[in-house]
Amino acid sequence: MSEQRTIRVGRRTLPLHRPDKVLFPDDGFTKADLAEHYRAASRRMLPHLRHRPLMMVRHPDGIGNQGLVQKNIPDYFPDWIHRAEVPKEGGTVTHVVCDDAATLVYLADQACVTPHRWLARADAPDHPDRLVFDLDPSEGTDFEDVRWAARRVCGLLDELGLPVQLMTTGSSGVHAVVPLDRKSPFDDVRDFAMRAARLLADRHPDRLTTEQRKADRKGRVYLDVQRNAYAQTAVVPYAVRALPGAPVAMPFAREELDDPELTARRWTMTTAGERLSADPWSPAPRGRSLRTAERRLSGMQ
Numbered sequence: 001m002s003e004q005r006t007i008r009v010g011r012r013t014l015p016l017h018r019p020d021k022v023l024f025p026d027d028g029f030t031k032a033d034l035a036e037h038y039r040a041a042s043r044r045m046l047p048h049l050r051h052r053p054l055m056m057v058r059h060p061d062g063i064g065n066q067g068l069v070q071k072n073i074p075d076y077f078p079d080w081i082h083r084a085e086v087p088k089e090g091g092t093v094t095h096v097v098c099d100d101a102a103t104l105v106y107l108a109d110q111a112c113v114t115p116h117r118w119l120a121r122a123d124a125p126d127h128p129d130r131l132v133f134d135l136d137p138s139e140g141t142d143f144e145d146v147r148w149a150a151r152r153v154c155g156l157l158d159e160l161g162l163p164v165q166l167m168t169t170g171s172s173g174v175h176a177v178v179p180l181d182r183k184s185p186f187d188d189v190r191d192f193a194m195r196a197a198r199l200l201a202d203r204h205p206d207r208l209t210t211e212q213r214k215a216d217r218k219g220r221v222y223l224d225v226q227r228n229a230y231a232q233t234a235v236v237p238y239a240v241r242a243l244p245g246a247p248v249a250m251p252f253a254r255e256e257l258d259d260p261e262l263t264a265r266r267w268t269m270t271t272a273g274e275r276l277s278a279d280p281w282s283p284a285p286r287g288r289s290l291r292t293a294e295r296r297l298s299g300m301q
Contacts, residue, residue, distance in 0.1 A: 012102040026244045035108040041238040042101035051121040053095035055233045057114040063242040084122035113242045116233035131178040140219030149221040160293040163285035170241035170249035181287040186230045193225035248272040253280040
């Protein structure tokens with residue numbers, strides 16, 4: 001196993017330590033493969049990463065071993081990597097901010113398989129510019145149920161006058177992402193999301209639920225809005241998941257919900273390149289206020 005090689009990323013030449021280290025033992029994917037994926041995907045990923053605190057999920061011994069969930073940036077990270085110090089209970093925490101492709105590849109060298117982003121930017125950490133509905137299958141459901149649930153979420157957001165962006169999580173479900181204007185604090189955003197989710201569950205009680213306990217979901221798709229809170233995170237579009245096959249969280253167009261081949265793990269580190277030439281979320285909708293949507297939602301309840 002070679003101990004080090006270099007990789008050129010933009011204006012920087014970075015060392016890649018133990019590039020032949022196998023991180024995905026069932027598939028043979030190495031650290032070099034992970035770094036190359038993130039270098040190739042950086043153009044698409046960076047708009048979803050810039051200016052945001054980042055949480056790293058690292059697997060230095062491969063995904064077959066327990067990973068490390070890391071919020072604080074280690075002291076040894078180079079000075080050129082951006083940082084954001086944000087409040088936490090009893091103090092502060094300093095996060096990585098991934099503003100360029102070199103940082104993304106550096107994180108891969110640190111065996112950060114999956115970066116997770118805050119839903120707010122560092123300059124206003126309590127005012128999110130993203131709202132996320134996480135559509136999660138439960139026992140007795142399949143991905144067709146998730147696609148059905150996504151159509152219902154999209155339909156409600158249409159009624160409320162809010163745009164929506166869809167992505168597979170690379171794990172089991174779909175995220176429906178609503179761009180916001182950063183006027184509302186997290187508490188208000190989460191309250192709105194919960195009310196919307198409960199309305200959908202009331203409309204379709206046999207197929208949708210907001211029950212947090214898995215035993216109470218009983219074959220229904222779970223509408224999870226718990227990520228809409230201060231310091232919570234969501235997987236970054238185009239990120240690799242620490243699962244066999246190296247599935248990738250992938251944005252997709254709304255009409256792709258009708259594709260029977262769409263699954264949460266349809267795209268992998270091997271096939272993700274076919275999705276990088278075009279952006280299914282382009283043109284990006286502007287962030288919207290929840291004010292009008294809240295009035296409309298109140299009128300439906």
